[in-house]
Amino acid sequence: MAESPEARELVYLVTGGCGFLGEHVVRMLLQREPRLLELRVFDLHLGPWLEELKTGPVQVTAIQGDVTQAHEVAAAVAGAHVVIHTAGLVDVFGRASPETIYEVNVQGTKNVIEACVQTGTRFLVYTSSMEVVGPNIKGHPFYRGDEDTPYEAAHSHPYPCSKAQAEQLVLEANGREVHGGLPLVTCALRPTGIYGEGHQIMRDFYRQGLRLGGRLFRAIPASVEHGRVYVGNVAWMHVLAARELEQRAALMGGQVYFCYDDSPYKSYEDFNMEFLGPCGLRLVESRLLVPYWLLVLLAALNALLQWLLRPLFLYAPLLNPYTLAVANTTFTVSTDKAQRHFGYVPLFSWEDSRTRTIRWVQAMEGSAQ
Numbered sequence: 202m203a204e205s206p207e208a209r210e211l212v213y214l215v216t217g218g219c220g221f222l223g224e225h226v227v228r229m230l231l232q233r234e235p236r237l238l239e240l241r242v243f244d245l246h247l248g249p250w251l252e253e254l255k256t257g258p259v260q261v262t263a264i265q266g267d268v269t270q271a272h273e274v275a276a277a278v279a280g281a282h283v284v285i286h287t288a289g290l291v292d293v294f295g296r297a298s299p300e301t302i303y304e305v306n307v308q309g310t311k312n313v314i315e316a317c318v319q320t321g322t323r324f325l326v327y328t329s330s331m332e333v334v335g336p337n338i339k340g341h342p343f344y345r346g347d348e349d350t351p352y353e354a355a356h357s358h359p360y361p362c363s364k365a366q367a368e369q370l371v372l373e374a375n376g377r378e379v380h381g382g383l384p385l386v387t388c389a390l391r392p393t394g395i396y397g398e399g400h401q402i403m404r405d406f407y408r409q410g411l412r413l414g415g416r417l418f419r420a421i422p423a424s425v426e427h428g429r430v431y432v433g434n435v436a437w438m439h440v441l442a443a444r445e446l447e448q449r450a451a452l453m454g455g456q457v458y459f460c461y462d463d464s465p466y467k468s469y470e471d472f473n474m475e476f477l478g479p480c481g482l483r484l485v486e487s488r489l490l491v492p493y494w495l496l497v498l499l500a501a502l503n504a505l506l507q508w509l510l511r512p513l514f515l516y517a518p519l520l521n522p523y524t525l526a527v528a529n530t531t532f533t534v535s536t537d538k539a540q541r542h543f544g545y546v547p548l549f550s551w552e553d554s555r556t557r558t559i560r561w562v563q564a565m566e567g568s569a570q
């Protein structure tokens with residue numbers, strides 16, 4: 202599309218725009234949405250990197266705000282054409298209370314929807330999660346399923362519960378009349394496990410491996426597939442969905458889309474080794490030494506310790522009964538719904554995604570040692 206200053210007329214708001222995914226969405230919008238006039242980046246914690254974006258042709262407005270505060274959200278949404286709502290409290294480690302998770306993920310999303318309705322913003326893209334579907338607490342595999350695959354979604358953990366409720370609110374809001382009389386158009390994107398530059402858990406595993414003398418220990422059978430998707434492709438999907446919502450409102454409104462790309466189907470640990478291996482770590486086959494029942498016991502012990510120690514300090518290790526169940530249950534997607542509905546094809550090949558992620562881990566190496 203030809204880029205001309207006259208074509209710049211749209212105002213976008215990205216909530217959570219300073220998070221792992223949010224930063225990629227913000228940068229992608231600046232690179233790939235030529236009609237952008239103003240980009241509002243709303244986050245509880247603003248990143249210093251935003252400053253460098255303020256010299257380009259698009260007005261980048263940094264808004265320090267809290268999605269749980271309805272008036273702050275309404276002020277940020279007023280006058281925006283499109284909202285990409287990616288802010289969320291991602292916590293499966295027991296760091297935040299269930300009430301706080303609900304407040305940010307559910308009430309925060311309600312506030313975004315009501316702000317759109319009150320101020321007349323018509324297009325809302327919500328970052329949901331695969332966890333809205335599963336894995337469920339019964340450990341049923343979801344093997345290369347799509348948006349229509351039947352699956353018993355049964356949640357017990359506050360994070361997936363909150364994402365499921367928020368997604369439902371967003372989908373139900375599709376068609377609501379906004380200020381000015383036109384209908385709200387909404388859709389929800391469901392990433393599987395996102396990886397790429399800035400991924401905190403990848404950083405944690407890398408540092409853990411360095412501490413353990415360059416080794417990580419396999420805990421999950423290699424046969425368990427865990428869906429992963431590159432952050433640049435997830436960001437691109439958000440940009441495309443936001444762009445196409447107006448033209449394809451009837452088709453896309455109220456729909457959900459899994460986020461996918463060409464990343465290979467592997468276990469969580471084997472997938473991480475695609476990046477951590479070239480950075481000098483190796484995966485030690487320890488499953489005979491650490492049988493699954495022992496992991497279950499350790500995870501339960503961690504949960505007990507977290508509860509006992511809570512009055513003194515926060516003990517929140519990566520391994521707990523929930524994370525073990527997620528990592529140990531096959532959940533992968535295979536779909537082309539986003540391509541059919543709004544022309545999505547991954548912007549980054551698997552090779553590109555892998556190379557970019559490896560470079561990022563390598564760059565962090567110096568600081569980790």
Ligand SMILES: NC(=O)c1ccc[n+]([C@@H]2O[C@H](COP(=O)([O-])OP(=O)(O)OC[C@H]3O[C@@H](n4cnc5c(N)ncnc54)[C@H](O)[C@@H]3O)[C@@H](O)[C@H]2O)c1
Binds near residue numbers: 216222267309331394
């Ligand atoms: N990381 C993944 O693998 C993954 C997978 C599926 C879905 N998601 C979803 O993607 C979204 C982004 O996740 P992420 O991995 O980038 O997490 P993140 O924690 O890096 O980013 C979330 C951002 O939201 C902001 N935020 C949190 N509470 C807020 C509040 N009260 N008000 C305003 N801003 C607030 C944070 O400051 C942060 O910048 C979330 O909605 C998450 O549920 C993430």
Ligand SMILES: C[C@@H](CO)CCC[C@@H](C)[C@H]1CC[C@H]2[C@@H]3[C@H](O)C=C4C[C@@H](O)CC[C@]4(C)[C@H]3CC[C@]12C
Binds near residue numbers: 291394402418
């Ligand atoms: C048993 C351990 C031995 O090495 C491995 C534990 C790994 C877990 C910490 C992660 C395994 C799967 C991850 C989750 C998944 O990728 C999808 C998610 C959806 C998203 O909405 C939020 C993040 C997450 C829940 C992600 C969190 C970390 C894992 C549980």
